Amino acid sequence: MNNNKATLRTALALGAVSLGMMSQLALAAKKDYLVTAARPDKVVVVDAAERKVVNTFTIPNTAKGNSVAGLTVSRDGKVAYVVHNRWETVSGIDLDTGKEVFRAELSSPGIRGKAHFAIDVSPDGKELAVHVSPTKLKLGEYEVQDPYIAVYDTSAGIGAEPLRKLPAPRRTTTLAYSPDYKRLYAYSWDMVVLDPQTGKQIGVHPWRSWKREGYGEPDTLSVSPQFEQANEFATPYFIDYTDKNGKKVTKAGVWSLDLAKDKVRFSEFEGELVMPFSTVINPVRRNEAYTAYTQLTKNDIDTGKLIKRVDLDHTFYTVNVSSDGKELYVGGTINEIAVYDTETLEKKDTIIISEGDQVLSSMRMVQR
Amino acid sequence: MRAHSASVIPLRPLLLSMAISAVPFLAQADTKGAAEALLNSKCQTCHLPTDKGLNRIDESRRTPEGWDMTIVRMMVSHGVELTPEERQTLVKYLADTRGLAPEESAAHRYLLERDFTLIEQPKDQLVADTCARCHSYGRTGLQRRTEEDWRKLVHYHVGQYPVIEIQQGGRDRDWWEIASGEVPKRLDKLYGLDSEAWRKWLQHESVSAAGQWRVVGHRPGWGAYEGQATISSNGDDHYSIKLTLNYANGKQETAEGKAVLYTGYEWRATVKQGDMNVRQVFTLSPDGQTLSGRWYQAGIDAIGGRFEAVRDGKEAPARLLAVEPSYIKAGTTQQVTLYGSNLSGDVSLGEGVEVLKVVERGTGKLVVEARAAAGAKDGVRAVKVGDSQLDKGLALYQKLDYISIEPDQAMARIGGNGGAMPKIPVQFESVGYANGPDGKPGTADDIRLGYFPAKWTLDNLNAYAAQLKDAEYSGRLQEDGLFIPGDAGPNPKRKFGTNNAGELKVTAVVDDAGHKVEASKPLVVTVQRWNDPSIR
Numbered sequence: 001m002n003n004n005k006a007t008l009r010t011a012l013a014l015g016a017v018s019l020g021m022m023s024q025l026a027l028a029a030k031k032d033y034l035v036t037a038a039r040p041d042k043v044v045v046v047d048a049a050e051r052k053v054v055n056t057f058t059i060p061n062t063a064k065g066n067s068v069a070g071l072t073v074s075r076d077g078k079v080a081y082v083v084h085n086r087w088e089t090v091s092g093i094d095l096d097t098g099k100e101v102f103r104a105e106l107s108s109p110g111i112r113g114k115a116h117f118a119i120d121v122s123p124d125g126k127e128l129a130v131h132v133s134p135t136k137l138k139l140g141e142y143e144v145q146d147p148y149i150a151v152y153d154t155s156a157g158i159g160a161e162p163l164r165k166l167p168a169p170r171r172t173t174t175l176a177y178s179p180d181y182k183r184l185y186a187y188s189w190d191m192v193v194l195d196p197q198t199g200k201q202i203g204v205h206p207w208r209s210w211k212r213e214g215y216g217e218p219d220t221l222s223v224s225p226q227f228e229q230a231n232e233f234a235t236p237y238f239i240d241y242t243d244k245n246g247k248k249v250t251k252a253g254v255w256s257l258d259l260a261k262d263k264v265r266f267s268e269f270e271g272e273l274v275m276p277f278s279t280v281i282n283p284v285r286r287n288e289a290y291t292a293y294t295q296l297t298k299n300d301i302d303t304g305k306l307i308k309r310v311d312l313d314h315t316f317y318t319v320n321v322s323s324d325g326k327e328l329y330v331g332g333t334i335n336e337i338a339v340y341d342t343e344t345l346e347k348k349d350t351i352i353i354s355e356g357d358q359v360l361s362s363m364r365m366v367q368r
Numbered sequence: 369m370r371a372h373s374a375s376v377i378p379l380r381p382l383l384l385s386m387a388i389s390a391v392p393f394l395a396q397a398d399t400k401g402a403a404e405a406l407l408n409s410k411c412q413t414c415h416l417p418t419d420k421g422l423n424r425i426d427e428s429r430r431t432p433e434g435w436d437m438t439i440v441r442m443m444v445s446h447g448v449e450l451t452p453e454e455r456q457t458l459v460k461y462l463a464d465t466r467g468l469a470p471e472e473s474a475a476h477r478y479l480l481e482r483d484f485t486l487i488e489q490p491k492d493q494l495v496a497d498t499c500a501r502c503h504s505y506g507r508t509g510l511q512r513r514t515e516e517d518w519r520k521l522v523h524y525h526v527g528q529y530p531v532i533e534i535q536q537g538g539r540d541r542d543w544w545e546i547a548s549g550e551v552p553k554r555l556d557k558l559y560g561l562d563s564e565a566w567r568k569w570l571q572h573e574s575v576s577a578a579g580q581w582r583v584v585g586h587r588p589g590w591g592a593y594e595g596q597a598t599i600s601s602n603g604d605d606h607y608s609i610k611l612t613l614n615y616a617n618g619k620q621e622t623a624e625g626k627a628v629l630y631t632g633y634e635w636r637a638t639v640k641q642g643d644m645n646v647r648q649v650f651t652l653s654p655d656g657q658t659l660s661g662r663w664y665q666a667g668i669d670a671i672g673g674r675f676e677a678v679r680d681g682k683e684a685p686a687r688l689l690a691v692e693p694s695y696i697k698a699g700t701t702q703q704v705t706l707y708g709s710n711l712s713g714d715v716s717l718g719e720g721v722e723v724l725k726v727v728e729r730g731t732g733k734l735v736v737e738a739r740a741a742a743g744a745k746d747g748v749r750a751v752k753v754g755d756s757q758l759d760k761g762l763a764l765y766q767k768l769d770y771i772s773i774e775p776d777q778a779m780a781r782i783g784g785n786g787g788a789m790p791k792i793p794v795q796f797e798s799v800g801y802a803n804g805p806d807g808k809p810g811t812a813d814d815i816r817l818g819y820f821p822a823k824w825t826l827d828n829l830n831a832y833a834a835q836l837k838d839a840e841y842s843g844r845l846q847e848d849g850l851f852i853p854g855d856a857g858p859n860p861k862r863k864f865g866t867n868n869a870g871e872l873k874v875t876a877v878v879d880d881a882g883h884k885v886e887a888s889k890p891l892v893v894t895v896q897r898w899n900d901p902s903i904r
Contacts, residue, residue: 114530135527140415140423141520142527144544170544171533189542219540294864314858314865 030367032322034329034337035080035095037068039356043080043093046337048322048329048365051351057098059084059091067359070117070225074125077366079154081121081128087114090130092154095368104152104160106132111145117223117362118175118186121154122196127163128152129184129196131172149175149186149199166199173222176233178259185233187222191257191264205257205264216240218255224278224318224332225362231283233257236276236291239268254279254289254301267304269297274309277317278332282342284325292319292330296345310345313338318363331363399604403461406454414446420514425466427517427561431473431510432463432630433480433902460605460630467631468512469569470654476506479903480634481649481662482669485775492558498551501537507903508555512563515556522547574632575656577607582680582709582732584690585613587673588774589795589850591819592616592692594707594733597659597677605629609637609648616692616705635659638666650675657685670780670792678709680732686710688756694818695763695800696721697881699742703727704762706734706753713754717762720744740764746802746815763817765802768880770809771820772799773889778851780843780893782868785855789896796849798822798876798887822876824849829871829890836863838870842893845874853893869894 033054034046041062045055059068062085069083079092079101092102106113111134118131130150136143147170150162169188176185177196183203184196193203208217222235234256242248252275253268276291287302293316297309317332321342328340334357339349407422415422430438436459442448443455450458478486490496490505499508513521525532526544533543581597595613602608611623623646625639635650641663650661657679664672678687688708696702696717701724704717710731715723720741728735734753744764751761774797783791800820804813826845828834841862843853854868862868872891877884 112527116531116534133526133530135523135530137527142523144523144526144548170542171539173534189539217540219536221534221536221539223534311864 033077033366033368034320034331034363035071035073035366036318036331036337036353036358036363037071037082037084037361038335038354038358039067040064041084042354042356043068043071043082043095043098044353045095046351046353048327048339051339051349053351053353055095055098056354057093057095059093060100061085062089062091067357068361069223070115070119071362071364072119072121072128072225073228073364073366074121074154075123075228075366076125077368079121079125080364081119081154082361083115083117083119083130087116088112090115090119090128090152092128100158102128102152102154102156102160103158104128104130104150104156104162106130106134106150110137111135112137116173117225117360118172120175120177120184120225122177123179123181126154127196128154129166129175129177131168131175131186133170147172149184149194151196164199166194168194168199174225174233174235176225176227176259178262179231180260183259183262185257185259187233187235191233193262203262207255214242214244216242218253220255221277223360226278226280226318226320226364227259229283229321229323229365230281230286231259232281232286233259234279234281234289236279241268252276253304254291254299256281256289256301265301267299267301269299269306270304271306274306278319280319280321280328282321282325283323285342288325288342290319290321290328290342292316292332296328296330296340298342298345308345310340310347313347317358317360320363320365323365323367329363329365332358332360334358337363399457400461403457406450406458407461410448410450410454410458411442424517424520425462427514429466429468429512429561429566430463431468431480431903432459432634432636434510435459435462435466437901437903460628463630463634464632467566467634468510469563469565470633470651471565472512472563473510473634476504476509477649477651477661479504479506479510482647482664483662483672484669484779484904485777487777492554494546494551494554495558497541498543498547504904509559510903512559512561512566513555514561515552517561518552518555518559519548522552569632572632572654575652575654576601577627577629577635577652577656577659580680580684581659581677582684582687582689582707583611583613583675583677584707585673585675587615588797589848590615590617590619590673592690593673594690596680599627602626607637609639611639611641613641635661639663644671646672648675668790668792670794680709682710684709686712686754686756688751688753688758688761691751691758691761695765696738696740698740698744698746698764698766701737701739704736704738706736706751708732708753708756708758711753711756713756714752716752718749718751718764720764721749721762738762746804748815763802763815765800765815765817767802768800768817768820768878768883768885769803770801771822771876771878771885771887772801773797773874773876773887774799778874778889778891780851780853780891781896782842782853782856782893783896785857787856787896789856789898791853791856792897793853794851794891796824796845796851796874796876798849798878800878800880800885820878820880822849822878823847825875825877826851826891827873827875829873833871836866836870838872838893841868842870842872843868849876851891856896867895 032048041059043057073080088107090104094101113132113134133147134145149166149168172186172188174187184194186192189208191205218237218239220235220237227233251268255266277293279291282288289299289301291297298307316330320329331337335354337351488505578601583595593613593615597611607627613621621642623639623641627637633652637648645666648663659677690707692705722739724737748763778794780794781792783789800817802815828839845851858865870893874891875888877886
């Protein structure tokens with residue numbers, strides 16, 4: 001019951017008006033599911049509370065050399081969209097039947113189009129946005145083209161063509177819709193705010209152009225989108241800081257953007273440097289951010305305090321959080337998801353999800 | 369009709385060739401006519417003729433390894449079908465007609481020789497920041513292209529590896545704008561296609577490597593060696609080579625194999641040397657009088673040695689090549705061996721060093737008993753036999769002031785354990801120095817004495833390494849200074865189940881007649897190198 005109450009609280013707190021299907025009755029029946037991918041061609045659905053893989057689906061017609069990159073799930077938890085096939089195809093896999101219900105080829109004769117991790121489905125599930133880097137394959141040479149955001153109608157089925165192509169900044173590692181569909185965020189050298197219909201830039205949150213006295217340029221990789229639980233994009237970063245005496249130190253911190261409120265917050269951790277790979281914000285205790293890599297950390301992003309850190313069993317890339325804010329799911333790299341308590345950072349369980357590794361595939365949470 | 373010789377030493381499978389260095393360029397079917405026919409039939413399909421020649425192909429020049437990497441990529445990524453003989457024919461023809469002059473490849477020969485122990489000093493910081501955060505700087509410096517072709521290379525990079533702008537080393541800048549804008553202009557100035565050196569080299573009269581050679585060299589861990597080589601021509605720049613190597617430590621090796629001379633000076637041979645398969649990457653001097661470079665064990669490039677050879681035989685000029693040992697302590701008497709070719713006449717070991725007697729005299733080798741005067745001044749003496757002189761002959765010293773551990777940059781790689789990659793060891797050596805006239809260590813006037821035997825020990829480099837017990841897991845250091853890294857793969861005994869990579873500290877202690885001198889240096893033990901092209 002606590003789980004459901006917390007979920008409701010979260011939903012209300014977020015002002016998630018657009019999530020119309022989330023009536024209290026519907027919520028009462030909903031559970032948390034983790035959706036991720038594993039080598040060579042699997043989409044895996046895990047019942048988080050039961051610690052159980054409930055479905056493993058095979059992505060059809062794919063090259064098996066690469067792992068899935070970006071993965072996003074419609075908010076109703078019905079379809080997962082995955083970047084696969086040497087990152088040249090996006091497919092929608094029905095999470096009940098395993099059927100491929102959507103497929104868009106990013107490449108076409110003479111053009112090689114690749115996507116990475118920047119992919120998101122609109123809050124109503126009707127549109128899919130994919131950041132594409134195209135290259136013209138000419139005789140004896142390549143010609144790099146400007147990247148774009150391909151926007152698809154998710155009901156277009158197999159052989160989908162973009163509804164529209166929006167101009168997009170290079171080096172976009174994350175795409176994220178605001179819950180009210182008014183903004184499409186493209187995380188590049190800055191967090192660029194676009195009109196999801198026209199692609200017109202309607203705002204920007206400085207990142208590389210972020211200036212603070214004594215601080216250098218921040219650096220982040222940010223290839224693990226896991227903003228769906230708190231509706232807050234968050235990424236760990238490193239930054240050099242030179243104090244008044246000229247002493248330089250490298251600090252790690254968390255930079256985040258509330259996707260509902262369009263508001264940025266950040267803080268650097270005090271004390272010994274931690275090496276995080278990805279971050280998630282607790283949807284219930286929103287001051288708490290967790291980072292994962294070889295260590296799991298719990299940080300207060302309002303105060304910059306590193307509350308706790310523990311060694312993980314091995315390297316992990318991603319971390320996600322339950323709707324009630326009580327459990328963390330640490331995944332990526334190999335074939336397991338480790339479960340930790342958000343209060344104590346004590347390990348509670350391990351879920352073996354597949355034979356193949358997850359590598360860098362996104363690990364998302366949905367409620368069904 | 370030498371095409372069958374390809375089967376003598378088979379070329380590596382293609383996919384491995386992408387990843388593993390040193391393709392033995394030994395198939396022999398390379399006549400100019402056959403090469404041009406191949407270029408027209410296999411390459412021109414995509415590389416259409418332009419007013420500058422074949423698109424792309426006539427806009428760049430490369431080393432033999434550089435051309436082979438390109439051709440292999442065409443085979444693997446673009447489906448070009450070539451037999452081993454055809455591949456060899458094209459590499460030879462392209463390296464001969466679109467190669468680098470000796471002075472153009474001189475600055476980065478360490479890459480061709482696969483000696484990865486030095487830290488590069490980039491000529492241009494912008495080029496280094498654009499290219500050398502992933503590649504060696506020298507990989508760029510070993511190519512010549514037009515500005516347009518350098519720009520096309522940038523397009524290729526982003527088209528082939530779109531994450532280039534996302535990954536560390538790329539994302540701190542507007543990578544694409546810089547790399548496709550300013551960088552090709554800079555590269556054209558530094559490494560443009562057209563050069564006086566290459567035009568002259570094309571006019572240079574080719575010389576044969578065939579004949580008798582007198583050989584000296586140094587193999588880290590085993591020490592100095594000397595020997596003989598016989599090279600015979602098989603026509604069309606193909607050769608056979610036989611070697612005998614005698615090491616100062618008493619070991620002896622024979623070697624035999626085949627070679628190709630590319631671009632008129634790039635000697636590439638594959639030989640069986642003792643139990644090892646060895647690659648030779650040498651340079652034939654423009655006058656054909658010296659052959660020098662490095663050899664290494666195929667697949668384990670850290671094991672190898674420097675090599676220098678001069679013409680031998682009655683007509684060859686007298687040459688003094690090496691003095692062993694390379695140092696003598698003031699106030700002591702020791703035997704000194706001199707190696708060379710056609711040596712005759714009086715032996716002089718320089719001021720303060722007296723030749724007490726000639727123990728053994730031959731035209732290729734002389735052994736003398738030498739006494740260094742007690743008060744003689746520190747310094748390197750020129751050594752003479754008759755008219756032949758070796759400027760850096762014999763170093764005289766009063767006191768061993770300090771030692772330095774070689775190689776400069778020590779990096780081993782875990783391997784083996786059933787995996788595809790072998791362990792890559794590091795052979796350490798301790799080099800003795802005297803402070804020189806200013807009495808201070810680490811200054812330009814320091815006197816390099818030579819290699820001193822040492823006692824070797826291993827420790828954790830820092831507190832974190834100690835916490836992870838790197839010294840226990842990452843490998844072992846033998847008495848002879850050879851570090852053998854640990855097994856590849858995750859190690860369940862280690863924290864995080866991590867592999868056996870680690871940060872270590874190597875210490876050498878030299879005992880010079882009761883005077884002990886110590887030095888330490890970091891040793892990084894890292895993971896396998898999965899992508900290891902001929903030029904890194």
